[in-house]
Amino acid sequence: VTRNDPQKRRRHCNSLPEPADVRFVLGLMSGTSCDGVDAVIVAIRGCGLAMRVTPLAHRHEPYPRALRARLLRAMCPARTSTQELAGLHADVGRFYAAAACRAIDQWGAGRRPDLVGCHGQTICHLADRRTGSATLQIGEAAFVAAATGCPVVCDFRQADLAVGGQGAPLVPWTDLVLFGHPRMARAVQNIGGIANVTFLPAGAAPADVIAFDTGPGNMVIDELVRVVTGGRGAFDVDGGMAARGRVLKRVLSRWLRHPYFLRRPPKSAGREEFGRGFVAKELPRLRAVSNRPEDWLATATAFTAKSIVDAYRRFLPCVKPLRSPAGARRGGRSAGIQDAVPAVDEILVGGGGAANATLLAMLAGELPGVLIRPMDRDGITARTKEAISFAMLAAAFVDGVPANLPQVTGARYPAVLGKLCLPPHRRPACS
């Protein structure tokens, strides 16, 4: 349960009354890995930033093989047909409906949730089209409403797009509600393929939150493991290989001059910057300096750690700032970046990178005095956090609370995220 000084948080609640009763909300999230849907049921008390969330149940439902194959074939960029996308939208919706029913049955409270939040499966996200951003989440929510008998909020990203935002990331608001602290400055650092941070200053209001992709997460590490093991390994277990290696300083220093790191937020990174192309290009350079794969892994791991810490030094408030802000803008590491001390008290690490001990040790080495720990607590884990977030965003829709952060998504102003659909009038299938 995250309370974190409710008194303080009430200030940001947009003067909404705190509902007397607890609301049970089901959250459904399908991530970019496209492996299925995570269903969580949470108890929500209060609203806005005073929302308090208690996870009650979690269930992962994998996509049937054929459905997953169709989704992967439809993932942008992809040639497809209009009828296939219309069919997928309905079929994924029917799958979500069945998954929601199973999660409710497993919860076993003998009742149905008050509300459902359903993110859907992103099959396309285009942030920089000439005529404006576009995004597409599929999996029709009306099927979930019909099967569960619950009102469902879905399609969260479009409202941010409609006010000029990129429709992502949407979790910084829920990070603030879940992890904001009245006296501690926290960084919620997710390390997936790409690494992203939500920075929550002590007692932060929504406008104080900073969030962006810091750069590579496990992407370069995993690709190197794939290469050196001939495809047998997928990732560096516990950071073991990297721990036995030596960081190749000149290569690392070169990598850290990648132009992505100098761009100011809002910004987002992807496979375009740090995917296979990056590794293919840099492998000869690594080989030229060392023939030990352990050194390559150590360097890649330091790359992730250093780029995270550099991002903090450049773009988060610092106790002792960069020597020259102009130099920082030009981005030279020579301009005193090593001496800057980010004003971060605690880092909550999520994603696969949280299991990489070498990476965490490197982070700790760069940031003495900062508490670094996995974000997992009270059932809010890296696995469940996204689904929990969309349960919370569904409640925020019903409360009329805007939950995009304009400084994070690039939106012109706050928007109430989502679309509400209502259950039919008869008894649903699953209760």
Add this chain to the structure above:
Amino acid sequence: VTRNDPQKRRRHCNSLPEPADVRFVLGLMSGTSCDGVDAVIVAIRGCGLAMRVTPLAHRHEPYPRALRARLLRAMCPARTSTQELAGLHADVGRFYAAAACRAIDQWGAGRRPDLVGCHGQTICHLADRRTGSATLQIGEAAFVAAATGCPVVCDFRQADLAVGGQGAPLVPWTDLVLFGHPRMARAVQNIGGIANVTFLPAGAAPADVIAFDTGPGNMVIDELVRVVTGGRGAFDVDGGMAARGRVLKRVLSRWLRHPYFLRRPPKSAGREEFGRGFVAKELPRLRAVSNRPEDWLATATAFTAKSIVDAYRRFLPCVKPLRSPAGARRGGRSAGIQDAVPAVDEILVGGGGAANATLLAMLAGELPGVLIRPMDRDGITARTKEAISFAMLAAAFVDGVPANLPQVTGARYPAVLGKLCLPPHRRPACS
């Protein structure tokens, strides 16, 4: 204004309170002709079947040429790309937003509507997939909400799909509200490419309404005109050609044995049944009997008129029924179908066929004593009726009133149609 004995209608209002104030609702509809969007603003008083509707403004906004071309290329069945559909969804949404703003400005009431209903552009409708029906309307409503500052209800068809229906037709409920009469049995007969009827018995409750496609509308007539004029003519102006011709009885009788006419509702027809293929196949037969194109047109016009009247005789309540219901089910015209007298007091004709004097005269000749007139009155015209319907369905969503008719769509039970999205918190672009 359609009042039609409010006392009577209150019975069906689901005990909802009648709002004291008028609601101004903007309706946006893009039809299958894919020519643009019709925007209407209506004043709505009351709710449910006691809803009273006054049209206030209408504006048609054509799609820009390039956008229309993209939509036509994406129309099912079509090869396309996921990114193109995601982009179209956003771009059509932005077009709707601009169209909505212009309609509001043109209305000139110095205020914004209370609510918007936005049907979207159907690019795919599959009623008989193996895994269930699927439908896809595009044109993201969040853009309309952001531009107008109004709550928007969109995506009306999915809720009916989710309870096992085909998601169409959805206008029989609004036909009932607009045209239902306490003492007269009315048929709202739309004659577009395909002809469809909504039958409203006197004092009908929703469960009493019958609606289905009767068969060909202008489709066969228009195609014959195209053929005989070498493509210069598109339709038979005022039914003039048909008026100069003679109905070829044996051909007509053959056509009326088409298996579609015998299928029981719910049913729907399309180009598959009565499009170019039908005409190409039947043209030699026409030529064999007569060399006068006027005779061919007279026969095609009688085909539409007779198939409408036959449908009434077969599937609507009759004062004097078919001699043998078994024969009717087998569908033989020999089974006394000519003698059946449908219990219809008045036919309100809409669509392009309402301008075909010969067609109306043939209908009248088959149904002596039945009042036949265009549905257009008080601003509710064939052109505006669809957009008005979706303004009404938006209000029904807000009122929590189910507006699908299960016996019409094939749904298992009533559903509240649509999804609600809310405007952002700042001043919108267009007011």
